[in-house]
Amino acid sequence: MKTIKPEELKDNVFDLIGKQWMLVGASDGEKANAMTASWGGAGVLWGKNVAFVFVRPQRYTKEFIDRSDKISLSFFTEDYRKMLSYMGTVSGRDEDKIEKSNLHVSLEEGAPVFEESRMTFVCRKLYEQEMEESCFTDTAQIEKWYPGKDYHTMYVVEIEKVLVK
Numbered sequence: 106m107k108t109i110k111p112e113e114l115k116d117n118v119f120d121l122i123g124k125q126w127m128l129v130g131a132s133d134g135e136k137a138n139a140m141t142a143s144w145g146g147a148g149v150l151w152g153k154n155v156a157f158v159f160v161r162p163q164r165y166t167k168e169f170i171d172r173s174d175k176i177s178l179s180f181f182t183e184d185y186r187k188m189l190s191y192m193g194t195v196s197g198r199d200e201d202k203i204e205k206s207n208l209h210v211s212l213e214e215g216a217p218v219f220e221e222s223r224m225t226f227v228c229r230k231l232y233e234q235e236m237e238e239s240c241f242t243d244t245a246q247i248e249k250w251y252p253g254k255d256y257h258t259m260y261v262v263e264i265e266k267v268l269v270k
């Protein structure tokens with residue numbers, strides 16, 4: 106893996122996150138967990154290169170994100186689509202998803218890095234906020250996405266390192 110600057114990224118972020126999907130991972134130092142995500146983005150805030158991800162309260166991964174100040178966003182080649190579907194439908198509470206997916210994980214500054222990933226963002230949490238019903242300007246989104254009122258928590262994270270193969 107080599108390190109590049111976020112400014113050197115060639116990927117189209119809409120395709121990268123929305124279509125290719127990513128793993129959002131975190132570790133408590135002993136164990137790591139990760140889940141698939143296709144909502145989020147990357148840009149600039151507070152003079153920093155940031156990413157933002159949205160995690161529902163019931164995700165096991167959220168417990169790990171909340172216990173760490175580092176998270177990782179991992180991207181894979183199309184060969185790993187099945188793995189991403191699995192990591193996005195089964196909870197780490199029920200199965201050791203990382204082992205079952207034959208993923209090899211190590212920690213980079215406290216954030217899980219998967220050997221199989223083609224690109225990993227090592228990120229530091231900057232800001233988190235639970236979405237609130239009263240803040241929706243378009244209330245149609247509430248009916249469509251939150252029948253269970255399980256509003257996402259938004260995490261804004263600084264992209265500290267971009268590792269590429």
Ligand SMILES: Cc1cc2nc3c(=O)[nH]c(=O)nc-3n(C[C@H](O)[C@H](O)[C@H](O)COP(=O)(O)O)c2cc1C
Pocket residue numbers: 126138139140141142143144145159160161163164165166167189190192193194195196197198
């Ligand atoms: C393509 C895809 C995209 C997903 N995007 C998100 C997302 O952005 N935020 C979220 O909270 N859950 C998302 N999920 C659902 C979680 O990945 C899923 O509930 C997962 O099983 C949670 O695992 P965990 O309990 O081990 O954290 C997505 C699932 C799939 C298949």
